[in-house]
Amino acid sequence: MILKNQIKFLQRSYENVEKFNFYLSISNPKESCEVALVLKRHYQWVLKNSFCKEVEDNQLIKFFNDLVKDLSYIPAAKLEYDDLKKLVTCHFSLGELYIQKNNRSFAQEHFEKVIEVLSVITKEQSRLFNMVQDNSDITIFELSMWARKNLGDICSDVEKSLELYEQIVSDREFLFLEKNKCIYYAAKTISDVDRAYDAAINVLKVIPYYENVDKDVVVFLKDKESYIKSLEICYNQYLKTKDKYFIDIASQCCKETKKFTMEYLQKVIEILNETLYSLDFKQWKVLSKTLYDGIKIDDILFEGFVKYLNNMLIKISYKNGDYKYFDVCIDILREVYDDLDNKKYNNKLVRDLEENIIFYFMVAAFNNGFYDESIECSTKLLSINEVHKIDFDINIINEILRISVNKLIGTKNTLESYPWSDLVGKLKNVSEKCNMETDIEYNEQCRIMGRGIKVLEILPKYINEESILDKLIEENSEFKEKIDKEEYVILESSQKNLDLADISVVMLKTSSGDLKQDILNSVEIYKKKNLSKVLFVIKGVEHFTKKEIEEFNSWLEKRGIDINISFYNGKNYNDVLEKIQVLHPNNITMYRYNEFYNNLSKELNYINQECEDEFLKKGLEVQLMEEASFKYKEFDDEVKSNIENFKNRVTQDTNLLQEYINTKINTIVPAVIEENVKVVDELKESKNIREEARNKVSEEILIWYKENMNKLMKSQFDIFLSKYEKIYFNELEVIRNINNNTNKVIPISEEFAKEFKEIKFIENHKLKEKISICYEDYINSLDDEISLFPKKNVLKNLTSGLSTIFSKQNEKDGGKYETIKREIIEDSIIVCDNLYSAIFSSVEELTLKLHLEIESVYKELLEKLTQYKLLSNKILEIKKIERAELKNRNNEISKNIEFVNVQLEKYKKQILQGLVYNKGFVYKA
Numbered sequence: 001m002i003l004k005n006q007i008k009f010l011q012r013s014y015e016n017v018e019k020f021n022f023y024l025s026i027s028n029p030k031e032s033c034e035v036a037l038v039l040k041r042h043y044q045w046v047l048k049n050s051f052c053k054e055v056e057d058n059q060l061i062k063f064f065n066d067l068v069k070d071l072s073y074i075p076a077a078k079l080e081y082d083d084l085k086k087l088v089t090c091h092f093s094l095g096e097l098y099i100q101k102n103n104r105s106f107a108q109e110h111f112e113k114v115i116e117v118l119s120v121i122t123k124e125q126s127r128l129f130n131m132v133q134d135n136s137d138i139t140i141f142e143l144s145m146w147a148r149k150n151l152g153d154i155c156s157d158v159e160k161s162l163e164l165y166e167q168i169v170s171d172r173e174f175l176f177l178e179k180n181k182c183i184y185y186a187a188k189t190i191s192d193v194d195r196a197y198d199a200a201i202n203v204l205k206v207i208p209y210y211e212n213v214d215k216d217v218v219v220f221l222k223d224k225e226s227y228i229k230s231l232e233i234c235y236n237q238y239l240k241t242k243d244k245y246f247i248d249i250a251s252q253c254c255k256e257t258k259k260f261t262m263e264y265l266q267k268v269i270e271i272l273n274e275t276l277y278s279l280d281f282k283q284w285k286v287l288s289k290t291l292y293d294g295i296k297i298d299d300i301l302f303e304g305f306v307k308y309l310n311n312m313l314i315k316i317s318y319k320n321g322d323y324k325y326f327d328v329c330i331d332i333l334r335e336v337y338d339d340l341d342n343k344k345y346n347n348k349l350v351r352d353l354e355e356n357i358i359f360y361f362m363v364a365a366f367n368n369g370f371y372d373e374s375i376e377c378s379t380k381l382l383s384i385n386e387v388h389k390i391d392f393d394i395n396i397i398n399e400i401l402r403i404s405v406n407k408l409i410g411t412k413n414t415l416e417s418y419p420w421s422d423l424v425g426k427l428k429n430v431s432e433k434c435n436m437e438t439d440i441e442y443n444e445q446c447r448i449m450g451r452g453i454k455v456l457e458i459l460p461k462y463i464n465e466e467s468i469l470d471k472l473i474e475e476n477s478e479f480k481e482k483i484d485k486e487e488y489v490i491l492e493s494s495q496k497n498l499d500l501a502d503i504s505v506v507m508l509k510t511s512s513g514d515l516k517q518d519i520l521n522s523v524e525i526y527k528k529k530n531l532s533k534v535l536f537v538i539k540g541v542e543h544f545t546k547k548e549i550e551e552f553n554s555w556l557e558k559r560g561i562d563i564n565i566s567f568y569n570g571k572n573y574n575d576v577l578e579k580i581q582v583l584h585p586n587n588i589t590m591y592r593y594n595e596f597y598n599n600l601s602k603e604l605n606y607i608n609q610e611c612e613d614e615f616l617k618k619g620l621e622v623q624l625m626e627e628a629s630f631k632y633k634e635f636d637d638e639v640k641s642n643i644e645n646f647k648n649r650v651t652q653d654t655n656l657l658q659e660y661i662n663t664k665i666n667t668i669v670p671a672v673i674e675e676n677v678k679v680v681d682e683l684k685e686s687k688n689i690r691e692e693a694r695n696k697v698s699e700e701i702l703i704w705y706k707e708n709m710n711k712l713m714k715s716q717f718d719i720f721l722s723k724y725e726k727i728y729f730n731e732l733e734v735i736r737n738i739n740n741n742t743n744k745v746i747p748i749s750e751e752f753a754k755e756f757k758e759i760k761f762i763e764n765h766k767l768k769e770k771i772s773i774c775y776e777d778y779i780n781s782l783d784d785e786i787s788l789f790p791k792k793n794v795l796k797n798l799t800s801g802l803s804t805i806f807s808k809q810n811e812k813d814g815g816k817y818e819t820i821k822r823e824i825i826e827d828s829i830i831v832c833d834n835l836y837s838a839i840f841s842s843v844e845e846l847t848l849k850l851h852l853e854i855e856s857v858y859k860e861l862l863e864k865l866t867q868y869k870l871l872s873n874k875i876l877e878i879k880k881i882e883r884a885e886l887k888n889r890n891n892e893i894s895k896n897i898e899f900v901n902v903q904l905e906k907y908k909k910q911i912l913q914g915l916v917y918n919k920g921f922v923y924k925a
Helices: 001-017 018-028 029-038 042-049 055-074 082-101 102-124 125-131 140-154 160-165 175-189 193-206 211-223 227-241 244-254 261-276 282-294 299-313 327-341 348-367 372-389 394-408 418-435 468-475 477-482 514-529 548-559 575-584 587-684 688-744 752-754 764-780 794-807 813-826 828-839 843-912
Strands: 454-457 488-490 502-507 534-539 563-570 915-918 919-922
Touching: 001 018, 001 175, 018 029, 018 042, 018 055, 029 042, 029 175, 042 082, 042 227, 055 082, 082 140, 102 140, 102 468, 125 244, 125 534, 140 160, 140 175, 160 175, 160 534, 175 193, 175 211, 193 211, 193 227, 193 372, 193 828, 211 244, 227 244, 244 261, 261 282, 261 299, 282 299, 299 327, 299 348, 327 348, 327 372, 348 372, 348 394, 372 394, 372 843, 372 915, 372 919, 394 502, 418 587, 418 915, 454 468, 468 477, 468 502, 468 575, 477 488, 502 514, 502 575, 514 534, 514 548, 534 575, 563 575, 563 919, 587 688, 587 813, 587 828, 688 764, 688 813, 688 828, 752 843, 813 828, 843 915
Parallel strands: 454 488, 454 502, 502 534, 534 563
Antiparallel strands: 915 919
């Protein structure tokens, strides 16, 4: 309460400083003391309340100087506290007086004296205690703080002033206010935005309206483009004061900011909400308009604003007619409605809000008598409902439409342009999104002024006669009158105007040659331009008999040619005029719109179908790539399996070879031994007779080995090679399938086509050569010198010798030979084993070499398959992404087409009501 009284006292004093002394006389000294300090008139308060004296103005400096002199003879450190305070007060008062005299140096000297005294007090604990116990209006400590404030005020160096202000410490609210006010204005001088903002906030926390800091700071922050801070203060101050000044500044922020952000938007929305809470609708309208103008070009901010609008309007009851009390929303809704209609084609964020905004706009317009807009919105909602069900009561919408049409007054007579012409641009935007071209052109007709029936006459080059339309104007007053009233508009005769004509009159002549062929040619030309709009006038019919005309009509009927024909004899124009009037549409606007509707719908259906076909095609590509990728994996697995099978077959064949040769050896070698063991009988007795006998038999075995083993092995190898042909041709079939798979992939992705090559496998004879070389190398590596018989153990020989000495002393020499032959025959199993082992000692090496050869043969194929697997998977992922993108694009195209169809239906509904809405007004259709 004291602070409020002080502020009021200060404001009254500012209004008339001359009355300040009077105010001091009647005010509460405790309340007026700090006011006097703010006004730098504390000396007046001191005279009145401390010294209780009246001193003339011209004697004031002398009065306080004399007091200073009286107290200065004693050092300040030895003065009693009361005298010390009096000294400080005098110095402070002199400082104020010298400020009024504009003598800054003297003022500075006295204020510094005040600060100096404080340092004296702080050195003595007892003096400090006295100051704390000082219950008077102002303490020495507080005066020293005010002295700093005054020093800052008179200092020409702003930074030094700020330093002095920031040294001020006090728990007094008034000094706190003054300190921060001074910091604010000083910081503002040097454009220190953060410092100024913090100081201003400190002021506003205590007194929201103190010394106009609030109004000054929002402008300063705005000018320094610190819009968020300015808007924040505008919101808080409007919340406290309801002063429209802050709405104006917030509006200026919206206009001036070039970098509107969502944070800005939310700040302004907070202010908008507060204007509604305060029922200050006019300010809501002003601020919402400037805000919207600032953010509408940004899709995200536009969505944020529309969401705010939706969330705000949904609270108003439309069933109770409450929108009639909130007409301020109509202008902004009108703008949002128009922008939504354009932005929704590309801005997905706002589409879900459109129906709500249209409904609120319709209700607000209807409740406030804006029937043009309520007709537009109601027909729009009804059209949307035909595409998909809306959440609002259709009966209410129909009723609003009915009443709006009945109450609509002042309908303009003519359309300056057809509003649906804008849909051609929407169509082209849709077609561009899917890289298609559209043939529809709706240029001149869409912008033609007036509502006259446009009539075009086309004279073939071979007809060099006066225009029949010119003759009609000359001869028929009724036709001429309609031309004068612009009910009919004659277009310049040219093919380019054919699209613009409501009725085309084509002149043909019976004497030109083959009339029937002329008819056929003309029908072929004009059927593309809608034959129902064409009137064929056949001149020279006076040369036809009635029967010939009947035959001609019969010929047309048989040909299925349904055209408008007038037979003209060069004199009577009535039939031509009647036929033109028959072709005259009852409602020219509906007539032109229907044609436009059909053309646009045709193009939309074409785009939609093309998009679907493209998506299906892309789906087939994905399916083909899935199959191709799967097949490449299957082929890879199959080839790897074939390699293992081939290697296993080689291993099996090597084993079969071993079994075969082993059988041969075990069959033939014992026979060779038995057959050649008799050679022992031809040997002479010697101590090495056994060795000689074995060598002789070995020679015979090796002779057989050398003569037959190569043949045996080669015959088996040939058998193996013939079996491998089947494996080879099976592999060719696999490779053929791989290449077929590749041929399916190449057309799908031209980007990677160069990386796919036809896979070629090794030729059969080369494969045989590689394997044969391994076999031949193996055969050639066989050793001719083989130790077949086992070497006898020395101990065994010694035992055998002793046995012979003691048990067979009387044995004849012939018995020994038989023993040797028997031993050789007994060793035949060992001989067979030794021969077998010698032949197949390196068979594992052969198998390994064959395996390595097989792997080398398949190496390139496997590398290609690995490459193609990776490529096909990559292409598959690309195609999946492309399909997903197409799906999203098609959904977007479908949505855009839906928007266009809604507009088409809307115009149809309006024309059926005999009205068309265009740019804020309803016209007669």
